[in-house]
Amino acid sequence: MDEQPQLGFRKRRITNPRLRRGIFLLPSLFTVANLLCGYYAVVASLTGGADSFDRAAKAIGLAILFDSMDGRVARMTGTNTEFGVQLDSLADVCSFGIAPAVMAYAWGILSLADLSITSARQLREFGWVCCLAFLVCCAWRLARFNVQGMAPGSSKFFVGMPTPAAAAVVASLVHGFKEPLHDWRWAVAWFLMAAGLGALMTSTVRYYSFKDIPWTRKQPSLAIVLLCMTVALVWLYSEYVLILFSCTYALVGVVLHVVRLLRHRLVSRTA
Secondary structure, three states, X not given: OOOOOOOOOOOOOOOOHHHOOOOOHHHHHHHHXXXXXXXXXXXXXXXXXXXXXXXXXXXXXXXXXXXXXXXXXXXXXXXXXXXXXXXXXXXXXXXXXXXXXXXXXHHHHOOOOOOOHHHHHHHHHHHXXXXXXXXXXXXXXXXXXXXXXXXXXXXXXXXOOOHHHHHHHHHHHHHHHOOOOOOHHHHHHHHHHHHHHHXXXXXXXXXXXXXXXXXXXXOOHHHHXXXXXXXXXXXXXXXXXXXXXXXXXXXXXXXXXXXXXXXXXXXXXXX
């Protein structure tokens, strides 16, 4: 009798890098450092007190630094993977969603006085909802970025305010003023600002990404001088400079978006 053909399939060697086991250590270390800073910011915010809030704000600032480095390190070393992308997004939810939301709520509610029991409860509920909106919008913004990426046709702009930039606004204001809020009117404005930042994250407002800057190429000497001066100003006057940078970035995107809308309407009317 003839031999029957063997059934089944030959085992093939897996060559898809997405299916390989293990992770690249160097970029993952920066991502874990980002996650660690976010966790520390949450714990410090729950402790309360001006010093604790200031340390929490600085931790979020370090998380922004680590978040900007892990992707660049992965691209420069050729170690970018789908696993790294997902891990980075989860770390960002903690550092730029949970941490600033908890810090904003604690900074705006813990030191309020001269409020009745009913008013205090209502303000806590209002702050809780606004900070929850910030967190949900942060997660929504990260999920949209993972699916859609940058603005169509260009890598120069983000669609919606980046989550590190929104967290930077909250952290820079806490770092600049340090003392928790004592007036309920300022607390209401503070919580409304947190909700507004969440709305900007989920909006279609375009924000400059700084990704087209050729960091690895030769630059004019003036650019190096300006960079050194900026670092020196942040080191010496961080309370003022960081507020100026973060709030300006948030407002410029909105202003340019309004200008584009007005220009589009004028063009459509004249056409």
